[in-house]
Amino acid sequence: MRHSNSGKKLSRTPAHRKALLHNLAKALLIHGRIRTTEVKAKELRGVVEPLISLAKRNDRRLAYRVLCDYALVKRLFDEIGPQFAGVPGGYTRVMKLAMPRKGDNAPMAIIELTKQAADAPAEAQA
DSSP states (O other), rough: OOTTTSOOOTTTTTHHHHHHHHHHHHHHHHHHHEEEEHHHHEEEEHHHHHHHHHHHHHHHHHHHOOOOOOHHHHHIIIIIIITTTTOOOEEEEEEEOOOTTTTOOOOOOEEEEEEHHHHHHHHOOO
């Protein structure tokens, strides 16, 4: 029975799944936008959004547990967290792509941080 077991298995062991999601979270926080499968993107929201909430609460120790990189934790708390001050949630956006992955026809998506995506066009116009 799957009582209280949320989330997709992603055809991986629990340790591999945890490592995958932590690595995707690091990539998203570094680049602001990544391209991955739709299912992985939806699962990644459950890792990244609590990290940004930690940045708003200023709880570095718990964020380091996931990111394991002092420079990235510093960037999360100094740059990314203040962008979302006053925002109650919805820090990420998942956009489905029209073309599936070529090798296995997996549905693809782009996951991005909402504030950085909104700021980029304004900088391009200036």
